[in-house]
Amino acid sequence: MWVLASAAASDHMLLHDKRDLSRVPATERAAAAAYRQAGKSPADVDVVELHDCFTIAEIVATEGLGLFEPGTGGLAAEKGWTSLGGKVPVNPSGGLKAKGHPIGATGAAQVAEIVTQVRGEAGPRQVGGASTGLVHTLGGNTATVLVSLLGRE
């Protein structure tokens, strides 16, 4: 198992200081840096654990990570593109809302899930053939975002 990339980015803390309520610039910058470090693109990502602390957060994150075009993150979830068997399965662990978002443990659990997935040991929630996974976690009201890429090669 390799840590292919790990990148952080920051932004304004307060909601009303954000320039666009529908985007998280720190996610976009951290993702761009992580893809660059790993020499990979969003199309190379097989499985994602992202920070869905609220329903809308998943939609904004799938767009910010470059997995879906801006404005289509909601459609992607609705169409099942982010489900097991979809184009890019998101949060096979159930995600933050399903696990009660234990702050601090959340990020570690995301990494554990991606390692489990890439090792092919995830049992009934296994994403078939997953060899590259992405972890997206944030804090401080999207003021700090960290994106990591883990893979077998």
Place this chain on the structure above:
Amino acid sequence: MSDPTLTAGEFLESARRGTLTGIRCARCGTLAVPPKEFCGTCHQRAWERVPLSGEGRVTSFTVIRVAPRGHAAEVPYAIAHVTLTEGVALLGRLIDVALDRITIGMPVHLTSSASGRAAIVFRPA
């Protein structure tokens, strides 16, 4: 920070009376509300006080039905993200409008906080 240009307490006290005061970076002109220590644009600490109109438009809003402790008796109530005419934005309580009649783009202005529960209160203009 020995001599703040505008403290959070002064800002909130002023807002409760219906007057909005912000700070402007003397170096780059960035406006900030509520007050903060460093300019997020040029990272300097050269603030000056500026009066703000308190007038703006609703950029987004939500209706709180499960309130934090201390506000449970007030539900349901609306919180609006208001972009002021000066270009900066601020979150505040939106009163004097039916919750199903709030629209994005609706003009609002800051009003004094009679109840005292929320410091920053807007009402339809």
